[in-house]
Amino acid sequence: MVLGAGFGGLELTSRLAAEFGSDLELTLIDRADGFIFGFSKLDVMFGRVTADAVTHAYAQIVKPGVRFVQADITAIDPVARHVSTTAGEFDADILVVALGADLHPEATPGLVEAGHEFYTVAGAFALREVLANFAGGRVVVAVTATPFKCPPAPSETALLMHDLLADRGLLDVSSVTLCMPMPVPIPPSPQASEALLAEFARRGIEFLGPRLVRGLDGDRKVALVTDGDEIPYDLFLGVPVHRAPQVAVDAGLTVDGWIAVNPLTLETQFDGVYAVGDVTSVGTPKAGVFSEGQAVIAARRIAARLRGESSAAEYDGHGLCYLEFGHNAVAQVDVTFRAGQAPFGSMIGPSPELAADKVEFGASRVDRWFGS
Numbered sequence: 001m002v003l004g005a006g007f008g009g010l011e012l013t014s015r016l017a018a019e020f021g022s023d024l025e026l027t028l029i030d031r032a033d034g035f036i037f038g039f040s041k042l043d044v045m046f047g048r049v050t051a052d053a054v055t056h057a058y059a060q061i062v063k064p065g066v067r068f069v070q071a072d073i074t075a076i077d078p079v080a081r082h083v084s085t086t087a088g089e090f091d092a093d094i095l096v097v098a099l100g101a102d103l104h105p106e107a108t109p110g111l112v113e114a115g116h117e118f119y120t121v122a123g124a125f126a127l128r129e130v131l132a133n134f135a136g137g138r139v140v141v142a143v144t145a146t147p148f149k150c151p152p153a154p155s156e157t158a159l160l161m162h163d164l165l166a167d168r169g170l171l172d173v174s175s176v177t178l179c180m181p182m183p184v185p186i187p188p189s190p191q192a193s194e195a196l197l198a199e200f201a202r203r204g205i206e207f208l209g210p211r212l213v214r215g216l217d218g219d220r221k222v223a224l225v226t227d228g229d230e231i232p233y234d235l236f237l238g239v240p241v242h243r244a245p246q247v248a249v250d251a252g253l254t255v256d257g258w259i260a261v262n263p264l265t266l267e268t269q270f271d272g273v274y275a276v277g278d279v280t281s282v283g284t285p286k287a288g289v290f291s292e293g294q295a296v297i298a299a300r301r302i303a304a305r306l307r308g309e310s311s312a313a314e315y316d317g318h319g320l321c322y323l324e325f326g327h328n329a330v331a332q333v334d335v336t337f338r339a340g341q342a343p344f345g346s347m348i349g350p351s352p353e354l355a356a357d358k359v360e361f362g363a364s365r366v367d368r369w370f371g372s
């Protein structure tokens with residue numbers, strides 16, 4: 001049984017389906033009716049595509065041996081491997097928790113009332129109209145807490161916002177400020193950080209780090225920064241607080257807020273229970289490519305276990321991320337996070353060819369996850 005049909009849950013499901021075909025008896029549970037890539041939120045928000053075009057309905061999954069159940073997961077018993085949902089009770093031989101990170105805009109004072117967030121589907125999609133009607137002014141893109149998904153996304157948002165203002169002739173009456181909790185945009189890749197900082201400087205985007213925005217004062221239109229500073233804004237685009245879903249916390253699976261796993265095998269402390277992706281504290285950033293990489297290893301280990309064999313497959317912390325530079329140019333950042341070593345990475349691009357690669361990256365996942 002796989003809980004959560006996001007990047008990790010879908011990759012794991014498709015790997016096991018490819019391995020076992022109709023011999024598999026896999027139940028995949030998610031409250032949503034379809035999958036949306038994280039990067040599609042930016043595409044919708046900046047008016048590049050419509051919301052309908054980026055939703056991949058789970059009803060379209062065609063894999064013998066896989067059953068999708070749309071339901072809210074309300075309780076997990078990791079000892080009995082029993083799961084309660086709004087669609088009934090389920091028991092499993094092997095349980096995989098891939099529930100991602102929940103987002104809490106309400107946890108930042110003033111964010112809901114006086115600002116916007118672009119990380120939830122609802123928040124990003126609602127911004128499409130807000131941005132289309134924006135008449136220019138001081139734009140602040142900021143992170144409100146750590147950890148947060150897809151560390152490059154705020155930098156991408158600042159650049160795409162700058163594109164939007166330029167395309168609409170609003171740069172003369174506008175400014176863009178990016179406030180991040182790190183000293184540079186992407187610490188594991190100095191090359192990517194340097195390229196981003198150079199692009200920010202070229203465009204006049206102000207980069208403020210390491211700082212978090214702890215709240216908004218809507219009356220005075222200022223963002224309240226951790227160091228006591230204030231940043232005036234007309235349009236605030238925030239990254240909300242992330243937490244593990246409460247159902248995982250209540251199940252006793254979390255340690256210090258996230259599910260503790262063996263970082264090499266993705267096993268939890270409970271026999272037959274694995275966890276992958278953003279819901280874990282595996283040591284990689286919270287991003288789809290890492291959830292996917294973890295799912296590959298968990299799938300290999302589960303397949304071996306189901307066959308009564310053992311597997312030496314170990315997670316290597318490696319991921320290839322795409323980074324939007326605006327004006328249809330995308331870079332590719334190659335990063336590796338391994339326990340006991342400083343993270344390291346390199347970058348190629350940005351270029352229009354890599355923008356096409358990114359489209360292919362998404363299309364190949366849709367084929368693999370939804371096709372037979």
Ligand SMILES: Cc1cc2nc3c(=O)[nH]c(=O)nc-3n(C[C@H](O)[C@H](O)[C@H](O)COP(=O)(O)OP(=O)(O)OC[C@H]3O[C@@H](n4cnc5c(N)ncnc54)[C@H](O)[C@@H]3O)c2cc1C
Binds near residue numbers: 039042120291
């Ligand atoms: C703006 C933005 C841009 C991004 N860009 C990129 C990018 O370019 N590349 C990249 O790799 N990553 C990107 N990401 C990050 C990426 O979207 C996530 O890290 C990734 O989806 C995590 O995968 P996951 O499987 O761990 O969790 P998720 O994909 O979040 O899946 C978790 C699933 O669990 C379900 N769920 C949770 N709780 C329950 C419950 N109680 N009952 C039932 N279902 C439940 C949810 O509905 C969800 O479908 C971006 C994120 C954002 C916000």
